[in-house]
Amino acid sequence: MKKMLIILLFVFSCFGVIFGAAEVRNVAVTGGCYTPGQNITVNFEVRCAAYNTTFGSIIFSADNSPHYTDDAVWTSEGPQDPPDNNGHDGGSMQAQGSNGSAWHQKSYVVKVPLWYNGTHYVIVNVAENYMQLHPWGQHIQNSASVVMAQCAVPTATHTPVPPTATNTQIPPTYTYTPILPTFTFTITETSTPTITLTPIIGEGSAIIFPEQITAGSTGNTILITYTAGETNWEPVLWGTLKLTIPEGWSPPSLTVTDPGCVNVIITNGSLLGTSINGREIIIQARDLQPITGQIKIEYGDKKFGSPGATAQGNTGTARFIIKVTPKGDAAYEIANSPIIEVVGESTFTETNTTESISTQTNFVFQQNQLNNNCDKIIFSSDRDGNWEVYEMSADGSNIVNLTNFPGALDYAWDYSSNRDKILFTSDRDGITKLYEMNGDGTNVNEIADNLLFYTDPKYSSDGTKIVFISQITGALEIFLMNSNGTEITQITNDGIWKTSPALSPDGTTIIYGASVVGGSDIFEINADGSGSPRNLTNTEGNNDECPVFSSDGQKILFVSWGPGGLKIYEMDRDGSNVTILTPELVNTSTPNYSSDNTRIIFSMFTINNKVHRIFIMNRDGSEIQQLTNTAAGYHDFGPIWKKCVITPSPTPDPTIVAVKDSAIDWLHTMQMLSPLGYPAQVHGAWGRNDNQWG
Structure with a gap:
């Protein structure tokens, strides 16, 4: 259970290990009572002694104990109307501050359900760095509550007024009989009246x-x-x-x-x-x-x-x-319900194309094109009962356990294509250490075991350096070392909480998430630590985390945690042109580019199944597709692209020349060989016209 809590801390964003605990106290409701269907203000105090971010939620409960089926009226997605009563994550309530022992006063306006009556408990749940209350598990470090009674309904009262004696005169009575005039009507029948009914048309x-x-x-x-x-x-x-x-x-x-x-x-x-x-x-x-x-x-x-x-x-x-x-x-x-035209199958005239196909010299995949037979995705999962590092084909097939160390907690952080190495952490020796292994899981070597709460390690583009977060000096600071664990150099030293550093492809700068008042932003600093950090996102009220560079260094992916949940964004290297890629999704995290920057792989917490799965989408956020689907209660997380290169050949691939004498059959063969993205000029953007992979 201890291992599950530690790994779930990575699962909900890019945070490191647990260092302390969040606390809440003095919960009160303004006015002391509620009226069904009306807003109330919930007041309380929170703190986090470990200087980290406090996350929490507000629920209404019948028995003064938090349950995932209780009515959650404030969560990671802000105020909930109607309440969420099937599990939820907590939202950021207090960012890391300069004094971890100080209490912070908080007030949130929430709505009482219209159907409420009687007495209910208002419970505030908090935890450090993330908070969850779900059917498959919960992470709450502290709760506080107050009883909330229904406000009394005012009762109207009537005070009789005694009669006052007066001199009342009875007026005389008159009788008036009107004389009615006499009329004569002549009705001539000329036509039958027609009643026309105008149908009601729906708006919009x-x-x-x-x-x-x-x-x-x-x-x-x-x-x-x-x-x-x-x-x-x-x-x-x-x-x-x-x-x-x-x-x-x-x-x-x-x-x-x-x-x-x-x-x-x-x-x-x-x-x-x-x-x-x-x-x-x-x-x-x-x-x-x-x-x-x-x-x-x-x-x-x-x-x-x-x-x-x-x-x-x-x-x-x-x-x-x-x-x-x-x-x-x-x-x-x-007025106009939409219509789809349903047509018959398209027909083609087959012609002999064997000779023209065999004369082509560029049918094999180029260096920057995706190849489902070669390109892989590395990810971490507890699908076998404990956390292991896995590899799968780019369409989600051929899943292989690379670490296969039962009982240990193994988690993959990065892959170096230059050295074909996977960087991962494991507690297989009783304590968490940093390891490196070949891309196929062989030749496991320990890199370091004395880095004191180190987390978020990433390779440089050439695989010779590793950037990471550690508490070696007391605060969460950024360090750089050789890939064999030698020559450790401290890059930052400002005492501010940091997470998820990444070196630029040219090795000149490091981007990372850092705490600011009210949340966290993405910063950039020179790789040697010189100069002042530059704030790239500078948002208020959101937690911006998990930045990664595109392979050309021109774009940055990151995750922002706001009232609408965890969303994936992309921006230029200087922080301009920020674009949201997953506006209609919540709880998306750990994004990474494909090796050719045309696609993005990421993790998403699925609301229906309450688990994390691996997804892939186009660079612009379109064509989102699910790659993994393990049993309920197990998680797939942190995808990393593993690029494989095939050298261009001046001669045709024999498997392509051997197709039938038909342009259609040739296209079909190419689709089967490359369902993840044969060039758009051959057949559509992704190679198949049914938008399915393999």
Whole structure:
């Protein structure tokens, strides 16, 4: 259990080992009571004696004990309305300060659920560097609570007023009988009246992508985007959108492994819930803003293991009916529900191309192109019961245990392509030490065991140096040493908490995460320690961590932890042109570039399964696909690209020349040889037209 807690500290960002504990006290609710459906202010004090960041959450509980099923009203994603009651992570409450023994006063505004009554406990949970409360485990170092009673409802009272004696005169009574005039009506029948009913049209509009699909095709992901009309959706109760999937398509499902898996994303509004009724997807949302509010439905979403949706077998048009109402459940169809054109299979004329293929001289993969038969991904996992270092092909297949040391905690940090070496830590000898091994797991050598809480080691681009974090001098500072553990040099000495250093490809600078008031930012410093650190992100309220360089040194990937969770960003080397790559995902971490910088591999905590998995996406954040899928309760984390190079050949590859006399068969063979990215000019951006790998 001790080992699991230590490794999970790496799992939730790029933090090092545990050095102390976070504390909380004096929890109080402003006013001392609550009104259902109204906001309350929760006040308390926190501190972390180890100078590290304090993370925490606020929950409402019935029994004064924290459970993952309790109503979490403040988490890593900020205030929760409605509450999260199926596990959560804590958010940053107090950054590392100059005096670890000082208490810090905190106040958070949260909303009490509308259905509450009676007495509830307000519990504040805290922990150092990360906090979690999940079905598969929890990490809480300290909790404090206060009883919260429902505010009394004022009762109206009536005080009778005694009558006052007065002289009341009775007025005289008059009788008035009107004389009614007499009218004569003549009705001439000329026509039968016609009543015209105008149907109610739902507000807003919708688009669909793609607009054309092959009949009977599989592996489809359909994106339907609804944009709100001029009416603001109900802010307290809810509005409703209903989407009907046409007959003949995969039935919609909320199970992530089903072909018709549905994922819903809302912009400028709040998602309350999604349900399925036959072929109808029912989405309830609150406070969807006029014109700017959007509901995106991913039907056949493949991010979490679904094979994608199957289209209808017949050609023609497929109408995806959308009904909406800004308030309640009585929805009406919008003016133009989106349509997909379902077409037949494409036909090609086969011609003899053997001679033209055999005369080509550049069919083998170039140095900077990805090769699924050669390029690998290294990662760490506890899938076999303890943490080991693994290798897999770039499509997630052929997983091999490289360390295979039962009972030990092995964790991979980096790979050197120049030396074909993997840098990892292990406690196989009873204490955690830094090791190096060949790319295939052989020739394990100990590098250092006396670096006192060292963490986050990374190679230089040529593999001759290692940069790392250590407490050798008392604070978390950056050090540099030779790859054999000799000539240790201290780079920083300012006493500020730091994490995840990385050397630039040219070896001139080091980027890293460092604590600032209210969070942490990405900094850069000269590799020899000269000059002053330069703040590259300079954000307020977020924790920016895990920076890595692209292989050309022009771009930097990093993770930012804010109200929306852990997101992956990219920026220029000087900190400009910051772009979010995972806006619709939460809990994404440990990003790394592929060797040719065209893709990004990363870890993500999957909300449905409460575990970490390895994912891959294009450089711009598109085409996100899951690579690993271990059993529930086990984690895959920290992917590292392992580049393999094939030298260009002036002669054709015999396996390619031996294909059938057909351009189509040749393309198919190339797709099979390189499902991870044969050149776009041959066949699409990633080599296959169904967006699947291997």
